[in-house]
Structures are given as structure tokens and as C-alpha cells.
Amino acid sequence: MDNIKSYVGQHKDRFINELIELLKSPSVSADSAYSQDVINTADAVLASLKAAGCDHVELCETPGYPIVYGEKTIDPALPTVLVYGHYDVQPADPIDLWTSPPFEPVIKKTELHPDGAIFARGACDDKGQMYMHVKALEYMVQNNNLPCNVKFMIEGEEEVGSPSLAWFVERNQEKLKNDVILISDTGMISNTQPSITTGLRGLSYVEVEVTGPNRDLHSGLYGGAVANPINILAKMIAQLHDENNHITIPGFYDKVEELSSEERDEMAKAPFSLDAYKKALDIEDVYGEATYTTNERNSIRPTLDVNGIWGGYTGEGAKTVIASKAYAKISMRLVPAQDWNEITELFTKHFTAIAPKGVKVKVTPHHGGQAYVTPIDSIGYQAAAKAYEESFGVKPIPVRSGGSIPIVALFEKELKSKTIMMGFGLDSDAIHSPNEHFGIFNYLRGIETIPLFYKYFTELSK
Amino acid sequence: MDNIKSYVGQHKDRFINELIELLKSPSVSADSAYSQDVINTADAVLASLKAAGCDHVELCETPGYPIVYGEKTIDPALPTVLVYGHYDVQPADPIDLWTSPPFEPVIKKTELHPDGAIFARGACDDKGQMYMHVKALEYMVQNNNLPCNVKFMIEGEEEVGSPSLAWFVERNQEKLKNDVILISDTGMISNTQPSITTGLRGLSYVEVEVTGPNRDLHSGLYGGAVANPINILAKMIAQLHDENNHITIPGFYDKVEELSSEERDEMAKAPFSLDAYKKALDIEDVYGEATYTTNERNSIRPTLDVNGIWGGYTGEGAKTVIASKAYAKISMRLVPAQDWNEITELFTKHFTAIAPKGVKVKVTPHHGGQAYVTPIDSIGYQAAAKAYEESFGVKPIPVRSGGSIPIVALFEKELKSKTIMMGFGLDSDAIHSPNEHFGIFNYLRGIETIPLFYKYFTELSK
Numbered sequence: 001m002d003n004i005k006s007y008v009g010q011h012k013d014r015f016i017n018e019l020i021e022l023l024k025s026p027s028v029s030a031d032s033a034y035s036q037d038v039i040n041t042a043d044a045v046l047a048s049l050k051a052a053g054c055d056h057v058e059l060c061e062t063p064g065y066p067i068v069y070g071e072k073t074i075d076p077a078l079p080t081v082l083v084y085g086h087y088d089v090q091p092a093d094p095i096d097l098w099t100s101p102p103f104e105p106v107i108k109k110t111e112l113h114p115d116g117a118i119f120a121r122g123a124c125d126d127k128g129q130m131y132m133h134v135k136a137l138e139y140m141v142q143n144n145n146l147p148c149n150v151k152f153m154i155e156g157e158e159e160v161g162s163p164s165l166a167w168f169v170e171r172n173q174e175k176l177k178n179d180v181i182l183i184s185d186t187g188m189i190s191n192t193q194p195s196i197t198t199g200l201r202g203l204s205y206v207e208v209e210v211t212g213p214n215r216d217l218h219s220g221l222y223g224g225a226v227a228n229p230i231n232i233l234a235k236m237i238a239q240l241h242d243e244n245n246h247i248t249i250p251g252f253y254d255k256v257e258e259l260s261s262e263e264r265d266e267m268a269k270a271p272f273s274l275d276a277y278k279k280a281l282d283i284e285d286v287y288g289e290a291t292y293t294t295n296e297r298n299s300i301r302p303t304l305d306v307n308g309i310w311g312g313y314t315g316e317g318a319k320t321v322i323a324s325k326a327y328a329k330i331s332m333r334l335v336p337a338q339d340w341n342e343i344t345e346l347f348t349k350h351f352t353a354i355a356p357k358g359v360k361v362k363v364t365p366h367h368g369g370q371a372y373v374t375p376i377d378s379i380g381y382q383a384a385a386k387a388y389e390e391s392f393g394v395k396p397i398p399v400r401s402g403g404s405i406p407i408v409a410l411f412e413k414e415l416k417s418k419t420i421m422m423g424f425g426l427d428s429d430a431i432h433s434p435n436e437h438f439g440i441f442n443y444l445r446g447i448e449t450i451p452l453f454y455k456y457f458t459e460l461s462k
Numbered sequence: 463m464d465n466i467k468s469y470v471g472q473h474k475d476r477f478i479n480e481l482i483e484l485l486k487s488p489s490v491s492a493d494s495a496y497s498q499d500v501i502n503t504a505d506a507v508l509a510s511l512k513a514a515g516c517d518h519v520e521l522c523e524t525p526g527y528p529i530v531y532g533e534k535t536i537d538p539a540l541p542t543v544l545v546y547g548h549y550d551v552q553p554a555d556p557i558d559l560w561t562s563p564p565f566e567p568v569i570k571k572t573e574l575h576p577d578g579a580i581f582a583r584g585a586c587d588d589k590g591q592m593y594m595h596v597k598a599l600e601y602m603v604q605n606n607n608l609p610c611n612v613k614f615m616i617e618g619e620e621e622v623g624s625p626s627l628a629w630f631v632e633r634n635q636e637k638l639k640n641d642v643i644l645i646s647d648t649g650m651i652s653n654t655q656p657s658i659t660t661g662l663r664g665l666s667y668v669e670v671e672v673t674g675p676n677r678d679l680h681s682g683l684y685g686g687a688v689a690n691p692i693n694i695l696a697k698m699i700a701q702l703h704d705e706n707n708h709i710t711i712p713g714f715y716d717k718v719e720e721l722s723s724e725e726r727d728e729m730a731k732a733p734f735s736l737d738a739y740k741k742a743l744d745i746e747d748v749y750g751e752a753t754y755t756t757n758e759r760n761s762i763r764p765t766l767d768v769n770g771i772w773g774g775y776t777g778e779g780a781k782t783v784i785a786s787k788a789y790a791k792i793s794m795r796l797v798p799a800q801d802w803n804e805i806t807e808l809f810t811k812h813f814t815a816i817a818p819k820g821v822k823v824k825v826t827p828h829h830g831g832q833a834y835v836t837p838i839d840s841i842g843y844q845a846a847a848k849a850y851e852e853s854f855g856v857k858p859i860p861v862r863s864g865g866s867i868p869i870v871a872l873f874e875k876e877l878k879s880k881t882i883m884m885g886f887g888l889d890s891d892a893i894h895s896p897n898e899h900f901g902i903f904n905y906l907r908g909i910e911t912i913p914l915f916y917k918y919f920t921e922l923s924k
Contacts, residue, residue, distance in 0.1 A: 030779030091781055097677070160779050187683075201682060205780045214744035215559065218894040220663060220865030221649075223795050224765030225756045227749035230790075231699060231768050238700035241693070282676035285819040287689035294687045303686030306693050307783050312770035313791060317492030317622050318667045318828045319553055320793055320866075321769050321894050328692075329775060331782055333685050357747040366780045403682030404782075432680040432783050 001455055004448050007139050012444055016107075016118070018048070019131050019443065022087075023105040023120040029065060029088035029160045038156050041087045042066050045130075045154050052134045053141030054152065060172075062164035065156030069175075072141065073149045079461040080149040081454060082178035082417070084407070085130030085185065086158035089122035090432045097434035107440065112191070112428055117437040124438035125431035129184035129424060130154060132443060136450035145451070147458040151178060158185075161205065161367025162407045169407075169414045180380040180457060181411050184446060186401055186423030191441055193271060194388040196381065197421040199299065199400030200408055202334030202371035204344045205307075208351060209362040210236070210326045216312075217322040227358035229326040230311045236354055236361075237328065240304055244290035247304050247332075249350045255337040259300055267295060270397055280428065298402035303333045329366070333402060340368035340406075369406015372419070379460040380420040387422075387452035391445060422446075422453065463917055466910050469601050474906055478569075478580070480510070481593050481905065484549075485567040485582040491527060491550035491622045500618050503549045504528050507592075507616050514596045515603030516614065522634075524626035527618030531637075534603070535611045541923040542611040543916060544640035544879070546869070547592030547647065548620035551584035552894045559896035569902070574653070574890055579899040587893035590900035591646035591886060591908065592616060598912035607913070609920040613640060620647075623667065623829025624869045631869075631876045642842040642919060643873050646908060648863055648885030653903055655733060656850040658843065659883040661761065661862030662870055664796030664833035666806045667769075670813060671824040672698070672788045678774075679784040689820035691788040692773045698816055698823075699790065702766055706752035709766050709794075711812045717799040721762055729757060732859055742890065760864035765795045791828070795864060802830035802868075831868015834881070841922040842882040849884070849914035853907060884908075884915065 008015070027041035028034040042059060049070035050057045057070040068087065073080075092102035100106045105120035118128065133152070140146035153176060155165050169176060186197040212229040213222070242248050259267075272295055278286065288297040297303070311326030313319035332347065334340055348363040355361040374381060376398050388396040401421075408419045424446035430436045470477070489503035490496040504521060511532035512519045519532040530549065535542075554564035562568045567582035580590065595614070602608035615638060617627050631638060648659040674691040675684070704710050721729075734757055740748065750759040759765070773788030775781035794809065796802055810825040817823040836843060838860050850858040863883075870881045886908035892898045 030781060031777060090783075091775065091777055091779075093775070093777065094678070097786075159781075203682075203782070205782070207780075212743075212745065215892065215897075216556070216895040217743075218865065219765075219767045219769055219793055220665075220760075220795055221863070221889055221893075222760055223767045223793075223864060224750050224763055225748055225760040225864075226743060226745060228767050230771050231703070234696040234699035234768065234771070235703075237693060237696035241697075281674075281679075281688060283674065283688060283820050286687055287694075287818060287820040288686050298682075298684055298687040301686055303681075305681045305685045305690050305784055306696065306774065307681055307781060308774035308776045308785070309692050309696070309788065310772045310776040312768065313553065313555070314770045314772040314789075315493060315553060315555065317553075318669075318791060318793070319492060319621075319769060319894070320665070320667070321552075322767055323770070324559075326771065327776075329780060331681055331685075331780070333682055356749060358745050358749040401682070402685060402687075403680065427683055430677065431683075432781070433678040435677070 001145055001451050003143060004139060004451055007143065008444050008448050015135050015447065016440065019128055020105045020118060022127050022131060023118065023122055024103055026103045027088045027156065028091050029157050030091050038065050038088055042068050042156055045087045048134050049152055052138040060168060062168050064164035067168050068152065068154040070152040071150065072146065074146060078148040079179040079458055080151060080177065081457065082151045082153060082176060082181045083133045084181055084183045085133065085154045086126045086156065087130065087154050088156040088159050089127065090125065090159050092121045094434060099435055112426060113439040113441065115440045117439045119435055119437040121436055123436050124425040124429040125436065126158065126185045128438035128443055129446065132184060132424065132446035133450060135447045140451050140454065147454050151176065161369065163367065165407050166410055169410060173414060176415055178415065178417055179461065181417055181419040182453065183405065183419055183421050184423055185405055186403065186421045187425040187427055188423050189271065189397060190426065193394060194392045194396040195399045196384055196396045197401045197423055198374040198376055198398040200372045201402055201404050202338055202340045202369055203331060203404040203406055204334060204340045204347065204368040205331040205366040206344060206347060207364045207366055208328050208330060211324060211360040212358065213322065213324055216324050219320040219322045222322055226322065227356060228322050229359055230323055232356060232359050233311065233326040233328060236351065237306055239354055245288055247302065249346050251346050252343065256302060256335055257337055264296065268293065270295065270399060299400040300335060302335050302338060304330065306330050333404065334371050336371040336373050338371065340370055344368060369404055370409035372408040374418060374420065378418050380418050380457060383453050383457035383460055384420050384422050386456045387449050390452050391449040463607055463913050465605060466601060466913055469605065470906050470910050477597050477909065478902065481590055482567045482580065484589050484593060485580065485584055486565055488565045489550045489618065490553050491619050492553050500527050500550055504530050504618055507549045510596050511614055514600040522630060524630050526626035529630050530616040532614040533612065534608065536608060540610045541641040541920055542613060542639065543919065544613045544615060544638060544643045545595045546643055546645045547595065547616045548588045548618065549592065549616050550618040550621050551589065552621050554583045556896060561897055574888060575901040575903065577902045579901045581897055581899040583898055585898050586887040586891040586900035587898065588620065588647045590905055594646060594886065594905060594908035595912055597909045602913050602916065609916050613638065625829065627869050628872055631872060635876060638877055640877065640879050641923060643879055643881040644915065645867065645881055645883050646885055647867055648865065648883045649887040649889055650885050651733065651859060652888065655856060656854045656858040657861045658846055658858045659863045659885055660836040660838055660860040662834045663864055663866050664800055664802050664831055665793060665866040665868055666796060666802045666809065666830040667793040667828040668806060668809060669791050669826045669828055670789065673786060673822045674820065675786055678786050681782040681784045684784055688784065689818060690784050691821055692785055694818060694821050695773065695788040695790060698813065699768055701816055707750055709764065711808050713808050714805065718764060718797055719799055726758065730755065732757065732861060761862040762797060764797050764800060766792065768792050795866065796833050798833040798835050800833065802832055806830060831866055832871035834870040836880060836882065840880050842880050842919065845915050845919035845922055846882045846884050848918045849911050852914055853911040
């Protein structure tokens with residue numbers, strides 16, 4: 001595979017333009033207004049797999065958005081890599097904070113991306129990282145050095161919790177049979193220090209509704225005499241953390257495993273500057289659970305965050321009203337052994353219990369997923385580590401990510417195979433935020449690194 | 463004035479249709495999108511005053527929306543009544559809770575309004591109540607029994623705190639010279655038990671902004687490690703009340719006068735059913751400051767309510783984001799002797815002080831006004847009481863309202879005259895809420911009662 005760099009060098013302009021085309025389609029799965037764009041994106045991904053050399057591609061219908069499937073089998077006796085990715089993206093709002101339109105990709109240079117980065121919603125999460133695999137396959141097919149079989153499963157509902165994927169996987173275990181699952185939907189420490197994500201947090205995402213009076217009221221005539229749903233919601237949210245920022249939901253921590261001091265010391269070795277972190281976010285100080293470091297708080301500890309809140313008059317000017325209802329979207333990041341269904345139940349029970357008389361509370365679970373840990377002694381991890389080392393000239397560091405890819409745990413359960421998370425994005429790429437971007441360097445280096453994984457995984461599987 | 467009832471009976475269809483026309487104009491002063499409608503409404507009111515018999519009308523420019531002025535002077539030696547009202551209305555949202563479009567008035571019968579009520583934004587607050595005075599003038603002019611001089615001052619910014627009215631009043635003290643100010647912008651206990659509002663609460667309305675990280679963040683990668691502005695805002699709002707629902711802002715209660723037990727006993731005599739109150743609002747229980755009754759909580763006690771809150775992702779579905787900013791609109795109702803400017807400062811100081819490191823807080827004062835109390839031994843009150851008694855056959859009860867008409871205190875300061883609040887609406891008329899309405903009975907009875915006030919006020923002034 002010594003010619004991979006020259007092949008990428010030759011075709012990089014086309015690779016970049018193909019990705020830019022893909023990013024123009026606003027495939028926002030959370031908002032039904034974009035459903036046609038999501039469908040169109042699926043078609044485009046399907047076509048790209050065919051063009052890259054899959055000898056069978058298929059748009060698999062599900063109860064939700066279709067799953068794009070593709071495969072190239074060179075020899076049933078050889079191992080099979082199943083590539084998972086998603087073609088849907090997060091909503092782009094708040095639109096006004098984007099420096100260029102989210103679905104009109106532009107290349108801009110940044111401090112961390114001197115070669116330029118593509119700015120667009122989905123550039124990194126996950127169209128850019130998913131498409132690296134498509135181009136890596138193109139290279140291996142064009143150069144007749146695909147060392148094993150490959151399958152692609154690209155879904156369109158990852159950003160809303162993959163409701164249809166479980167349905168699909170359960171019904172297609174034979175079709176999806178594989179020896180290892182490969183995903184690029186995470187990040188790495190820096191462009192000079194690659195890392196492999198070995199842990200993911202689970203997730204429980206709920207929406208709460210607090211109802212007070214049966215209609216909006218004049219705050220002068222009723223203020224102070226009835227429970228104001230917004231004040232009450234604020235009070236209830238405040239009660240979900242204690243003074244040490246521990247979560248107060250009874251039973252929430254029961255299954256949380258405390259890491260040994262050795263493990264925590266190991267984690268602490270990853271390069272990290274608290275000052276740079278605060279400076280990058282323009283915050284005077286970090287904030288979180290007492291007795292844990294920032295990197296522990298956002299990876300090995302469960303958390304509870306309000307992702308959205310609304311109620312009452314939010315327009316221009318002033319309206320002296322007491323709203324009938326107030327709402328919040330709340331998500332909890334979970335760690336291995338915490339079951340998301342159980343946590344959702346514990347939250348619902350507790351949140352309902354702390355509601356004062358005078359309001360009614362409704363909790364609606366949105367979605368969730370289990371946490372996951374990849375063993376670093378697996379051949380999948382070893383192959384990935386060798387690939388990064390050869391490509392970057394530096395040994396990758398295993399890290400526990402704070403993010404969630406709920407379906408990874410599902411894959412292990414249903415397909416009985418391990419998942420390797422080879423991420424090429426950076427935390428600063430602003431995924432889920434305005435001005436999401438993906439470095440040209442990262443995109444191209446990813447395409448160069450992936451074939452090496454295939455090579456080493458096939459060798460180590462012998 | 464014995465022919466007032468027959469005059470109203472003869473012309474009531476026209477009176478109703480004229481009001482319906484006025485209500486079709488969405489004069490929402492809080493939203494600049496409606497500015498042309500606000501202007502058009504001012505023109506319509508001006509024309510109605512001319513038609514009713516004012517011998518001088520004028521659209522007075524201000525830094526904001528114009529003030530409609532009209533006067534009819536029959537003899538400078540006679541007393542002058544200054545009628546104040548407003549032609550602007552509250553925003554109509556949430557629109558989807560209206561059973562008919564807010565600016566397409568319709569007449570519907572209700573339990574409390576068997577003769578029907580006009581449903582539209584502004585029907586009661588204040589177009590309907592303001593227009594009663596225009597029609598009362600028409601009656602007195604047409605029947606040559608206007609007993610004194612009258613001036614009208616109808617503004618278009620009451621719902622946003624009357625920013626231009628103070629400017630106008632300070633510059634037109636001679637023009638506005640009067641012996642009593644008459645306002646119908648409050649309510650009465652019921653259609654069989656009239657009441658006169660003798661007290662109004664003051665108001666301090668602020669908007670707060672809490673900023674955490676400089677951009678929206680992925681809640682997986684950053685969750686638990688940085689201050690989440692929504693969680694922090696909720697926590698800060700929760701801290702504004704203690705476990706007895708006392709407001710915790712230092713100095714907030716310093717100038718609050720405790721009513722004597724005699725005064726509280728007097729108040730308690732007003733007919734009130736807690737069960738009916740809870741049933742009407744569909745709440746299991748009331749909620750408020752410990753040791754005070756519901757009627758005390760919403761009239762003689764200061765309060766703090768969040769009128770609106772927003773931040774993060776509030777769209778369809780789920781977005782795992784930590785917002786950069788969270789916002790709330792917060793208003794405090796004040797009682798006599800509390801100075802709204804001072805309270806705004808105390809709030810700002812306290813709210814900034816309780817912000818944890820890791821967030822920045824901005825407090826923007828919207829507007830405010832002082833509380834007010836009308837002495838019931840004034841001839842203005844006596845005249846109003848006699849008018850109600852003659853019109854309804856029942857002595858009116860003096861009540862302290864929880865609402866605010868910030869400019870009443872201003873009038874006393876600048877124009878040195880007392881304000882009489884003759885309200886004809888009901889609390890159940892849903893002002894500031896979806897489905898605002900005004901009873902046909904109340905509208906017509908108001909038109910019948912107002913000329914009696916002129917008559918008795920003139921007699922008592924001799």
C-alpha cells in the first residue's frame with residue numbers, strides 16, 4: 001500500500017469536491033422539514049459506494065430513513081470489515097452564529113488547520129469521516145490491494161438515536177456478519193498525536209413538560225398566587241445536582257464503576273492544558289463534579305445537562321404573563337454498567353416526585369443507548385494502532401470519549417463483534433455547533449490510514 | 463341622565479360593531495413587525511373622538527408611538543376630567559391556544575357572559591374599556607348633558623411600559639391640566655358585585671442573559687466539564703425564592719409595609735372561593751408566599767415571576783448540545799413604597815452576585831413603574847362609587863389589584879391629580895392570555911355608568 005499517498009495526492013481535489021457536494025444536502029434527521037433532503041443524501045451515498053467499487057449496493061427500507069448498504073466480497077475465507085457511519089446531520093441552528101451558511105461548504109484556514117478546513121454542518125460528524133471510508137475503498141479497489149471483504153452500513157438516524165438501526169440489525173444478522181466493525185465518528189487528540197477512542201458514554205435523553213394553570217395568566221393578577229411553571233421547572237432542574245454537582249437522582253450512581261487510581265493516573269498522562277481549554281472556550285473557570293478532573297468529568301463520569309429550555313414569552317420586548325407550560329430537553333451521559341432504560345426510569349420517577357402540588361409533570365423519553373468499552377488487546381485495536389503509527393509516525397493513545405454512539409453496544413450484542421473507533425476529527429471541529437468543520441489534512445490522512453487498518457487486521461487475523 | 467339606558471339600547475349594535483372594527487387591527491406595541499398597525503389604530507381612535515364630539519383632536523408625536531389627544535371644553539370654570547386609556551395590545555401568542563383568530567373578533571356566549579362576549583386580543587385590555595369612554599362622550603354630547611370639561615389621552619405603548627408617556631406628560635402639563643384622571647383598565651369582582659380598584663402594584667421588568675462557553679458545545683464531549691448556562695440559569699432562578707417562597711434578594715422587603723390585621727380582615731371580606739379559583743385554573747393547589755392568603759399574595763405582597771425563558775435546542779426531536787447562552791425575562795410586582803428603580807438595582811446586584819465562576823451574566827432592565835393607592839375619601843372615589851351604585855344597584859367594594867399601570871404614579875407626580883380606576887372587566891376575561899374577551903353586558907353597562915361619574919364628580923366638586 002506504499003502508493004496510497006501518491007494516489008490521494010493525485011485525486012485529492014476530486015475527493016474534496018465530492019465531499020463538498022455531499023455536504024450541500026441538509027440531511028437533518030431531527031426535523032421532518034428536511035425529510036426529502038435526508039432521502040436524497042441516502043441516494044447520493046449509495047451511488048458513491050457503487051462508484052467506489054462495491055459489487056452489491058442496496059437501499060434498505062426501515063420504519064424510518066433507509067440504511068445504505070454496500071459490500072465487496074473478494075474471498076469468503078478472508079475476514080470481513082463492517083464499516084458503519086451515518087449520512088444524517090445535526091440541526092444547524094443557531095444559524096445566526098455561523099460565519100458561512102451551514103449547507104454551503106467553504107474551505108477556510110484556521111490556526112489548527114493551516115491547510116484549510118471544510119466548514120459545513122456534517123463536515124466532520126459524520127459525512128466527512130464516513131466518506132473517508134468510501135474513498136479508501138476506491139483506492140484499494142483501483143489498486144487491487146483490498147486485502148479482505150468489506151461491508152458498509154450507513155444510516156440516516158444517528159443524530160436522533162438510531163431508532164430504526166436496531167430493527168434493521170436484528171433482522172439482518174447474516175447479511176451484516178463480520179469480524180470487526182469499523183467506525184470513524186469520534187475524534188483524536190491532535191494532528192500530531194493520534195488517539196483511538198476505547199470508551200463511549202451511554203445516553204438517556206428525555207423531554208419534560210411542566211403544566212401549571214390551564215392557560216397563560218396575567219402576572220399582575222395571578223403573580224405570587226399560583227405556581228409559575230417556569231419558576232418551578234427551574235427549581236426542579238436546580239435540584240437535580242447537589243452542591244458538589246453530584247446528580248441527586250436516587251440510584252443514579254449505583255452501577256457506576258469507580259476507576260482505580262492507577263487507571264486515573266494513566267488517563268492523566270494524556271496531553272491536556274486546562275488554561276488552553278479555558279481560553280478556547282473563553283470561560284473564567286471550569287465547572288463540574290467535585291473531586292474529578294476535567295478529563296474525568298467529560299469521559300468516565302455520568303453527567304446531566306439541559307440541552308434546551310423554553311416557556312412563556314420569548315419574543316421582542318416584554319410580556320407580563322405567567323405561562324401555562326414550561327419545557328426542557330434533558331440528557332444524561334452514562335458510563336459502562338449504567339443501563340439507559342433503568343436511568344430513564346429513575347429520572348422519570350424522581351422528576352415526578354419532586355414536583356410541587358400545583359403543577360403537573362410529564363416526562364417523555366426521547367432515546368438512549370448503552371455505554372461501551374473496547375478492549376485494547378483485541379486484534380482490531382492492534383491493527384488500528386499500527387495503522388495510525390505508520391501513517392502519523394506516532395503511537396496512538398487510547399482514550400475514553402465523553403460522547404455516545406448508542407448503537408456500538410447494540411452491535412456487540414446482536415453481531416457479536418467488537419467495534420474499533422478510528423476517529424480523525426478534532427474536539428475543536430465544533431461538531432453539533434455553529435461553524436462545524438473538518439480539516440483537509442484530517443480528511444486526506446484518514447483516507448490514507450484506513451487501508452492500513454485493512455492490511456494489518458487481515459494479517460493479524462491469520 | 464335618565465335616558466342613558468334608552469340611548470345605549472337604541473345604539474348598542476353600532477357600539478358593538480365599532481368596537482369590533484377597532485379590534486381587527488393588531489396593534490401589538492411589543493413587536494415592531496406590527497408598527498404600521500399600531501399607527502393605523504391611533505388614527506382610528508383619533509377619528510372616533512372627533513366623531514364623538516371632541517371639539518379639538520390631535521395626534522401628538524412622541525419618541526415612540528403617537529398619543530391620541532382630544533378635548534371638549536364647555537366652560538373653563540367647570541371641572542375637567544382627563545380620561546386615560548391605551549390603544550396598543552399585548553402580543554397574541556401562543557396563537558395556537560386561541561379558539562378563534564385573535565384579530566378576527568367574534569361574539570360567543572360563556573357561562574359568565576350569557577349575553578355574549580367579544581373574543582379578540584385587546585377586547586378588554588384596553589380597547590373595549592377605552593372605547594366605553596368614547597361612546598359615553600358621544601351620549602353626553604348628543605343629549606347636551608355633558609356636565610363638565612373632558613380631555614382624552616390615549617397612548618400606544620402601555621403594554622411595553624409607556625416609555626414615551628412620561629416624556630409627553632412632562633412636556634404638556636398645561637394641556638393635560640385636570641381635576642381628576644379616569645381610567646378603565648382594571649376589573650371588577652363580578653357582574654353583580656362591582657368594585658373599584660384602589661391600589662396597583664408597581665413593576666420592575668428585566669431580561670437576563672447567562673453566557674457560558676463562547677459557542678454551543680457537544681454535550682458528550684463537554685458535558686459535566688463546563689458550566690451549562692441553562693442549568694446555571696435554572697439554579698440562579700431557583701435561588702431567588704427561599705423555602706417559604708420569600709424573595710431572597712437582599713433589601714427587597716425593606717420598604718414593604720405590612721398591613722394591619724384590621725386591614726387584612728377587611729380584605730378577607732371580599733367574596734372569594736378558593737375551590738372555584740383552583741377549579742377555574744385546573745390546579746390541584748395554589749402556591750405562594752407562606753403565611754399570606756391567595757388574595758393577599760396577588761395584591762398586597764410583592765412577587766417575582768419568570769415571564770419567559772429560552773436557551774439551547776427547542777426544536778423538534780433531540781439535539782445533544784450545551785448552549786452558549788440562556789435567557790429569561792423576569793418581572794417583579796411591587797407594593798407601595800418600594801421604588802422600582804431601586805428594586806431593579808437590587809435585583810441586578812444580587813443576580814450578578816450569585817452567578818458562579820464559569821458564566822458571565824448580563825441584566826437588562828426593560829421597564830418599570832411605582833405602585834399606587836387611591837384614597838377612598840376623595841371626591842373622585844365617592845363619585846365613582848355613587849355611579850356604580852346607581853348603575854348596578856349595589857355598592858362597589860374597594861379592592862387592591864395585583865396589576866400595574868405604571869403611569870398612574872407618574873400622573874400624580876406630574877399632574878398633581880388623583881386617578882380613579884373604574885374597571886368593568888372580569889378576571890376571567892383572560893387579558894394577556896389566549897381567548898381574551900369582554901362581555902357585551904360589561905361594555906354596555908360601562909357606557910351607561912361613566913356619564914354618572916361625570917355627573918356626580920361635577921356635583922361633588924361644587
